Amino acid sequence: DAKTTQPPSMDCAEGRAANLPCNHSTISGNEYVYWYRQIHSQGPQYIIHGLKNNETNEMASLIITEDRKSSTLILPHATLRDTAVYYCIVRNTNAGKSTFGDGTTLTVKP
């Protein structure tokens, strides 16, 4: 699976959009981008995934660059409850496992 690079931490003001970047410059054609988040003392929670088109669901939007070498997770109106560690994962469709890095700790401030 391709390696991902994320900033270790970010801050965001409550009510503002949180834009979390992820670099995956070695991604290959059959690898999807997934995002999970982990709130303190809980297991990770799936947020969204995409291949090459932008995706949106009730939790977030995922923007993938045209060359697929990077992506951005957007939380449009961050709340205090969005404070968590966010993980970007790139996974081959045939892989047996998902490999997590150390993620980005997002702190939403009032």
Add this chain to the structure above:
Amino acid sequence: DTGVSQNPRHKITKRGQNVTFRCDPISEHNRLYWYRQTLGQGPEFLTYFQNEAQLEKSRLLSDRFSAERPKGSFSTLEIQRTEQGDSAMYLCASRERQGGGGIEKLFFGSGTQLSVL
């Protein structure tokens, strides 16, 4: 859908003792994963099952660790002769049967926090 259930939530043991954790996945999820997480790090893959077959094991899974998934339902992770370095959160996740496309959407439990004294 009751989610992935893990028991116990916390386990304190003395070095050298054996411990066993249980994971009950979401019903009819055919894949089950075990991960380990230490403070400040992301989850590290340990092993996974497809139904009752254990398909992959990480090099992190030393011979003191064993996992089973009898009948393809719940799973247990046993650690023998625990060491202080085994102290971590042990997470279980399950994934529903997938059709074409190979999309991997994991559902995690809340984990078992192991402390080895």
